[in-house]
Amino acid sequence: MERRMVTCTAPVNIALIKYWGKLDEDLIIPLNSSLSITLHQESLRTTTTVAWYEHDSSIRMWLNGEELDVDANLRIRFVLDELRSRSRPEFRNLGFRIASVNNFPTAAGLASSAAGLACLVYTVAELIQYKETFPGELSSIARRGSGSACRSLDSGFVKWNKGSLVDGSDSVAEQIVDDMYWPEVRILVCVVSDQKKTTSSTKGMRNSVESSELLKYRALSIVDDHITAMEEAIKRMDFNTMARLTMKDSNQFHAVCLDTEPPIFYLNETSKAIISAVEEFNAYSNQEDINELSNLMLRCFPPRLSAAEVDSSSPSIIGRDEPSKPLSAAGEHVLGKVGTRENSVQYFIKTRAGPGPLRMSDTSHLLDSESLEPKT
Known part of the structure; x- marks a missing residue:
């Protein structure tokens, strides 16, 4: 057969209303619906190349140059086998x-699994020329690889519906508005640590479901109302309401973590100081200027790394080499309250809402066309 190879990119998404806990571990059906913003791929993206291998049905996969044991990763294997079974009969064996590859550090807690699985699913779907038989079918497959991956299959603001069917077929993501609807929105990511979490999300969710009474109350009595209010705020372009709900949901998430046995600590002292600085900034000035906020963060939390030292090709990295600018009155007020914490943040990423997965040109392939191994 003529060899076919496809390369695509997919974005990271950041939850505004969080997914935490599963009703069904195998089907990856969440306890509650969630809502996210898709970050721009110029800042954060995964790029994936997939090619047919004509000689047998084996699968080999490399992530950032290191080969993975695909058979040991049941979720990746499921996604690949599921999609392959939907290809033309002559391709199924x-x-x-x-x-x-990611253009950002994989261990930095930036939803790399969501971007990676979304990119894998989308690229394979392009390779096999897959057409959905019902709306959200591709989203449902991505969810089985990594829950929040389904939210990275679209642009702008995206809601992952919990669904109500036992088989999870209606637990899919849908776009609220695209990335051009509210172009003024900006996001500043503060990478406090680029080390892996001491408690993985999978283990943390399982422990919370088993032990947290607050998690159950949140899922049953709070989240649906918050998502409705968040959707309305986004459609009205009401930044203050969107920001307030985002911060409230984040605080509730960390309260659930503390209500888990054993308690989970995802915030450190720097994280808490950043929260305090943002709250103080909002209370003093009610400003919505990303440049004011990023300048304040640089003064209060000077980064440990320069942009060049970050293991990344993202042009949106802000490191210690960023030139200092004078603070506004609000910034001076917050700096006086919070003070300066040298080297407490690794670096910052300034970004915006962006598009969903994209197919790239044939010149972008990561695999050598002859050996079908990663290009060096």
């Missing part, structure tokens, strides 16, 4: 060769 062929293998895959896959290379994937």
Whole structure:
């Protein structure tokens, strides 16, 4: 057969109303619906190349140059087998060769699994020329790889509906508005640590479901109202309401973590100081200027790394080499309250809402066309 190879990119998404806990561990059906913003791929993205392997049905995959044991990763294997079974009959016994890279540090807690699985699903779907038989079918497959991956399959603001069917087929993501609807929105990501979490999300969710009474109350009595209010705020372009709900939901999430046995600590002292600085900034000035806020963060939390030292090709990295600018009155007020904490933040990323997955040109392939191994 003529060899086919496809390369695509997919974005990171950040939850405004969080997904935490599963009703069904195997089907990845969440306890509650969630809502996110898709971050722009110029800042954060996964790139994946998938090629057919004609000689047998084996699968080999490389992430950032390191080969993965695909058979040991049941979720990745499920996604690949599920999609391959939907290809044309003559292709179903062929293998895959896959290379994937992130343009940001994988361990930095920036939803790399969501971007990675969304990119994998989308790229394979492009390779096999897959057409959905019902709305959200691709989203449902991505969810089985990594829950929040379904939210990275679209642009702008995206809601992952919990659904009500036992098989999870209606637990899919849908777009609220695209990335051009509210172009003024900006996001500042503060990377406090680029080390892996001491408690993985999978283990943390399981422990919370088993032990947290607050988690159950949140899922049953709070989240639906918050999502309705968040959707309305986004459509009205009401930044103050959107921001207030985002911060409230984040605080509730960390309260659930503390209500878990054993308690989960995802916030450190720097994280708490950043929250305090933002609250103080909002209370003093009620400003919505990303440049004012990023300048304040740089003064209060000078980064440990320069942009060049970050293991990333993202042009949106702000490191210690960023030139200092004078603070506004609000900034001076907050600096006086919070003070300066040298080297407490690794670096910052300034970004905005962006598009969903994109197919790239044939010159972007990560695999060598002859060996079907990663290009060096």
